[in-house]
Amino acid sequence: MAKNADNKMERLVSLCKRRGFVFPSSEIYGGLNSCWDYGPLGAELKRNIKTFWWEAMTNRRDDVEGLDAAILMHPEVWRTSGHVDEFTDPLVDCKTCKARFREDELKDPTQCPKCGNKTLTDTRQFNLMFKTFMGPVADDSAVVFLRPETAQGIYVNFLNVKNSSRQKIPFGIAQIGKAFRNEITPGNFIFRTREFEQMEMQYFIAPEEDEKWFEYWKEQRWNWYLELGIREEKLRWHEHGADELAHYAKKAYDIEYEFPFGWKELEGVHNRTDFDLGRHHQATGKDMRYQDERFTEKFIPYIIETSAGCDRTLLTVLVDAYDEDPERGEKSTVLRFSPKIAPIKAAVFPLVKKDGMPEIAEKIYNDLRKNFNIFYDYRGSVGRRYARMDEAGCPFCFTIDGQTTEDDTVTIRDRDSMEQTRHKIAELSAFLKEKIV
Numbered sequence: 001m002a003k004n005a006d007n008k009m010e011r012l013v014s015l016c017k018r019r020g021f022v023f024p025s026s027e028i029y030g031g032l033n034s035c036w037d038y039g040p041l042g043a044e045l046k047r048n049i050k051t052f053w054w055e056a057m058t059n060r061r062d063d064v065e066g067l068d069a070a071i072l073m074h075p076e077v078w079r080t081s082g083h084v085d086e087f088t089d090p091l092v093d094c095k096t097c098k099a100r101f102r103e104d105e106l107k108d109p110t111q112c113p114k115c116g117n118k119t120l121t122d123t124r125q126f127n128l129m130f131k132t133f134m135g136p137v138a139d140d141s142a143v144v145f146l147r148p149e150t151a152q153g154i155y156v157n158f159l160n161v162k163n164s165s166r167q168k169i170p171f172g173i174a175q176i177g178k179a180f181r182n183e184i185t186p187g188n189f190i191f192r193t194r195e196f197e198q199m200e201m202q203y204f205i206a207p208e209e210d211e212k213w214f215e216y217w218k219e220q221r222w223n224w225y226l227e228l229g230i231r232e233e234k235l236r237w238h239e240h241g242a243d244e245l246a247h248y249a250k251k252a253y254d255i256e257y258e259f260p261f262g263w264k265e266l267e268g269v270h271n272r273t274d275f276d277l278g279r280h281h282q283a284t285g286k287d288m289r290y291q292d293e294r295f296t297e298k299f300i301p302y303i304i305e306t307s308a309g310c311d312r313t314l315l316t317v318l319v320d321a322y323d324e325d326p327e328r329g330e331k332s333t334v335l336r337f338s339p340k341i342a343p344i345k346a347a348v349f350p351l352v353k354k355d356g357m358p359e360i361a362e363k364i365y366n367d368l369r370k371n372f373n374i375f376y377d378y379r380g381s382v383g384r385r386y387a388r389m390d391e392a393g394c395p396f397c398f399t400i401d402g403q404t405t406e407d408d409t410v411t412i413r414d415r416d417s418m419e420q421t422r423h424k425i426a427e428l429s430a431f432l433k434e435k436i437v
């Protein structure tokens with residue numbers, strides 16, 4: 001990793017801790033490797049990202065239904081899906097320094113990148129699924145897995161959702177939820193963790209229409225990141241070569257983002273063919289075939305999957321928004337979040353703690369907070385208060401000053417341009433609504 005990039009990530013991680021976005025898990029016990037907790041601003045940001053996804057993928061569409069399946073599923077699901085046999089990464093150990101690596105990430109598969117010795121073990125396939133036991137007896141018959149992807153919860157509910165919602169193909173099922181993978185090399189802050197959240201949508205289609213829907217979803221998902229406010233020049237597509245394709249995929253494209261530590265996958269768009277429903281059809285004897293007046297011959301639906309990581313999107317949002325602006329003086333950090341997902345939508349400041357200003361400010365604060373997440377602050381100089389809000393990524397600050405008491409106007413200070421304009425108090429709610437919808 002380049003030194004500069006290293007520093008940028010370090011500064012971002014430290015900002016996240018200082019301002020309450022992300023903390024190391026169980027920190028007072030020394031932390032737990034690759035586990036992180038979202039603090040007050042982080043929890044809000046994550047919730048906003050999930051809502052933004054959910055609205056785009058289900059609420060604003062007629063053809064996608066939502067689902068919230070359990071993390072623990074029948075263990076046979078994971079045998080049928082191929083995960084018990086094939087959800088593995090190639091693991092190598094260094095006999096000298098005991099470090100562990102993913103063989104597919106090594107530049108030279110014979111040499112340890114940490115100590116330089118040519119003392120790597122042979123490659124072993126390591127299954128990434130976490131196991132636990134259901135019920136009081138910890139024996140083999142009680143083994144269950146923590147799901148490594150949310151997708152299987154959708155496939156096993158295909159018939160339930162289809163029948164209860166009366167959807168016709170093409171239609172999709174969307175789900176947000178936790179997934180667990182016992183990653184060999186977690187790291188880069190919240191980029192790769194062992195517990196994470198996915199935002200997945202599975203779109204059920206006729207096999208002959210797979211190319212069309214694949215292209216359609218590629219475009220939809222690309223545009224979603226733009227709407228989220230991510231800079232387009234930091235995004236690119238990566239097509240999986242034959243050696244990268246997962247056991248279920250016919251075609252796969254990743255959306256990648258240029259992180260300080262390199263171009264990395266953000267989301268996968270996959271053509272999973274009829275692999276998943278076909279396997280469950282075979283294993284359970286439940287008829288997964290589809291037929292209607294348009295498709296008169298029965299077939300097992302193909303699936304186009306869009307699979308995004310919520311934590312990874314949050315990291316992308318943070319990295320993309322992070323800026324150090326020398327024009328802002330000593331406290332120069334600003335998070336330029338899109339107002340749509342900013343954790344705090346606006347801050348309300350009385351310029352001074354007298355002359356009736358705090359009373360007006362509190363009234364504005366109490367009115368606006370019914371609909372928006374608003375922050376109220378009366379302490380310190382206004383410049384300091386602006387700087388604090390820049391670091392929290394708050395897009396607007398409303399300041400109540402002497403003129404407010406005369407004409408019911410306040411200043412709105414824009415985070416990005418730092419410009420101040422005067423607006424009527426009665427217009428503030430409409431102003432915010434327009435910016436965040």
Ligand code: ATP
Pocket residue numbers: 181183190191192193194195196197198265266267268307308309310311312313
């Ligand atoms: P890799 O090959 O990097 O391990 P993958 O190709 O197996 O990842 P997918 O199974 O396609 O990843 O997962 C879909 C999405 O889920 C990813 O694009 C990513 O956003 C998210 N994701 C997967 N694994 C993790 C993880 N360990 N931590 C955080 N997010 C993850």
